Amino acid sequence: MAEKQFVDIHSHILPGVDDGSSSMEETMEMLRIAGSEGITTMIATPHYAAGSKNMDMEQLVGIKNKVQETAKELGLNLDILLGNEIYYSESVLEDVLSEKVMTLADSHYVLIEFGVREHFKTIYHGLQEFVLAGYAPVLAHVERYQCLIKREDLMEELIKLGSYIQMNSFSLCGGFWNTEAAYHRKLVNKGLIHLIGTDCHDAKRRPPCIESAYKAVRKHMSDIQIQQIFVEHPRKILENKYI
Numbered sequence: 055m056a057e058k059q060f061v062d063i064h065s066h067i068l069p070g071v072d073d074g075s076s077s078m079e080e081t082m083e084m085l086r087i088a089g090s091e092g093i094t095t096m097i098a099t100p101h102y103a104a105g106s107k108n109m110d111m112e113q114l115v116g117i118k119n120k121v122q123e124t125a126k127e128l129g130l131n132l133d134i135l136l137g138n139e140i141y142y143s144e145s146v147l148e149d150v151l152s153e154k155v156m157t158l159a160d161s162h163y164v165l166i167e168f169g170v171r172e173h174f175k176t177i178y179h180g181l182q183e184f185v186l187a188g189y190a191p192v193l194a195h196v197e198r199y200q201c202l203i204k205r206e207d208l209m210e211e212l213i214k215l216g217s218y219i220q221m222n223s224f225s226l227c228g229g230f231w232n233t234e235a236a237y238h239r240k241l242v243n244k245g246l247i248h249l250i251g252t253d254c255h256d257a258k259r260r261p262p263c264i265e266s267a268y269k270a271v272r273k274h275m276s277d278i279q280i281q282q283i284f285v286e287h288p289r290k291i292l293e294n295k296y297i
Contacts, residue, residue, distance in 0.1 A: 064251030
């Protein structure tokens, strides 16, 4: 059986920063849930959009440190790291290069999102820009983009380009009649998904749950495959190694 010490690479747990946690109390409840799910490390990835009102790095580091300190006082043994969920625009790479934006856990990996109705050419070009600049782009919540639904060939193009694919844990959960969840599990089984993240935003509607996703896919995959997607790949991000 695979080791279940999960790393959540996509979360919105910092209080009062974006559309995620609204308070330190809610953040602590989210961390309690995460711990009960077997999550040992979380990368907080507040939204960043070029030209918008974004909280600067110094403020984010201060909030993260306060979260880590409070969690320790409450006996919650999770490591909190930082990154950004970067909304793609033509100018956002400049902000990353000038270190206005955070990579995932200070690695060469960057978490990138696009508009859900964005054209494939724009997604390809945007990810290509980051690859050519020396980064390893991780496409956030791949299941949301209309141009990629049932287009495994296009997902393969993005992987060949040098990008990695992340899917949200809740998208894998669902019974026999949930055709979307079944298709998402098929993508994982085919090796088209490199990373699973919770994309948690609160403690009730979008909590940091991953155990049910783990159980949903392990029925059809080997322990080695499960270990790679849920444990080894996210740890390689923390170690700044290639997946």
